[in-house]
Amino acid sequence: MKQLQMFMRQHPWSWSFLAAFLTWAVTAAYISGTGGLALASTALSFSTFFVMVGIGQMFVITLGPGNVDLSIPSTITLSAVVSMMVMDGTNAMILPGILSAVVVGVLVGLFNYGLIRVLTIPPIIATMSSSFLVQSSAIALGRGVKIKPPAALEWISTAKMIGVPVLSLLVIAFAIVMAILLNRTVYGRSVTAFGQNTRAARLAGVPLERISYLTYTQSTVLEAEIGEILN
Amino acid sequence: MTGLGFFASARFWRGALPALSLTFVLLGVFWLQPRAMSYFGLNLLFNLAVPIALATIAQMFVIAVNDLDLSIGSFVSLVACIGATWLNETPLLGIAALLGCIAVYAAIGALIYIRQLPSIVVTLGMSFVWSGCAVLLLPTPGGSAPDWIRSLVTLKPPYIPMPLVAAAMLALGVHFALMRTSWGVLMRGVGGNEKAITRAGWSVLRLKMTMYALTAVFGILAGLTLVGLATSADANIALRYTLLSIAGVILGGGEFVGGRISPVGAVLGAMTLTLTASFLSFLRISPDWQIGAQGAVLIIVLALRAIVNRLEARK
Secondary structure (H helix, E strand, C coil), X not given: CXXXXXXXXXXXXXXXXXXXXXXXXXXXXXXXXXXXXXXXXXXXXXXXXXXXXXXXXXXXXXXXXXXXXXXXXXXXXXXXXXXXXXXXXXXXXXHHHHHHXXXXXXXXXXXXXXXXXXXXXXXXXXXXXXXXXXHHHHHHHHCCXXXXXXXXXXXXXXXXXXXXXXXXXXXXXXXXXHHHHHHHCHHHHHHHHHHHCHHHHHHCCCCHHHHHHHHHHHXXXXXXXXXXXXX | CCHHXXXXXXXXXXXXXXXXXXXXXXXXXXXXXXXXXXXXXXXXXXXXXXXXXXXXXXXXXXXXXXXXXXXXXXXXXXXXXXXXXXXXXXXXXXXXXXXXXXXXXXXXXXXXXXXXXXXXXXXXXXXXXXXXXXXXXXXXXXXCCCHHHHHHHCCCCXXXXXXXXXXXXXXXXXXXXXXXXXXXXXXXXXXXXXXXXXXXXXXXXXXXXXHHHHHHHHHHHHHHHHHHHHCCECCCCCCCHHHHHHHHHHHCCCCCCCCCCCHHHHHHHXXXXXXXXXXXXXXXXXXXXXXXXXXXXXXXXXXXXXXXXXXXXXX
């Protein structure tokens, strides 16, 4: 019991896992056990989007107090609209479509970074303002666009492997890669150093400008990818 | 600094920026639509700015103590729903519910301070609670505002339209209370230097609870004004107020940390944001771009402020 307590204190995330499990157990009990597995599978595939958004947001928040990205939902919409227009419903155009979503993500990230660093606007206001602009562009572009996603892309987002959605497996792999990126690479350590003590990080020679630019861009690129899958 | 020197100083320009932005947008509206330059026109233009200005002031109280309220939009919606149902049918129950809301807000302030929780997370959680209550109370849009509120918001004072009178009273009243009294200094001090306030023997807990309670009071005023203007309510009526109110505070010269706020600026900021939407519809720009334009206005004003700050730093 003592050990368990220690573990939970040292690993704050274990509370979230506990909460997720309890919520699932209560819901499964409520529907009297039938379809408990189906429930878990549905929850898995729906949560993939949140996991990806969450990881992007986490990197931004790691940059320190006050850093937050509010432009997530609108960037998702815009990149989805753009890539759907590029793909035009054909399998052959999937790669250019994905690339176009990445370009949208890079551009929005660059814009956010410019507002925050060059104009010294607080991140929450900067990303909110840019999200307004991005949202409007998405609405204006997407007016009347109703293209079905290419068959291959649709297959990936609904396929299952031994009952587990393929998408979830991909996202788990992605989360592991991102964890290694944050904890084991120079870039990841720089992001953490930036957030913990900006002045010390600067003295230690961490290229702050580049790191914060990369992080904001990375967040929006991730969002762009989500737009891709959400279709 | 004497005489004309003050007018060239960065401090003057920073203070004047909110007023200048509002004047600029207002002139734009008058130029496009001269008929707006009348008692009736101004009334229409600024009608919906009053609840937004009240919500902005509510948000400002929280920002003054270095916190952020992400639940103000759903709270104002809930108040509007209470106003259109209980307050109309069983006034006593309605008043009790509103008082209860103030108590809950004060309790949230206490919780955030005692447990040192991030206000963003706690208020984000509360926003779901408020929204849930609003949906339970009023599942479909409807209800009707009490007559006394409706007659209050449609008052027609001579010469100056009601929304302008209300905005001026709000701005000056809060400015006096927060910037000109010793009580206001204490309140802003919590955001400026919490330790100093504690050392001087004041209870930061009590001050924070007061600030959160004041947020609730102004949120309630916003909700009741809104339901008075709209005559009926909906559980999602004011969700966008959360972001609008934060933007209004910042546009008006406030800052996220350090207890630096400006009540007059916040009211002007809220009015500028409201007016931008009308300006664009007068320009006949497609409604698709209206939200985008609000973002553009924010960026332009904040860019101007960055320039002023940089000029000051160079001196």
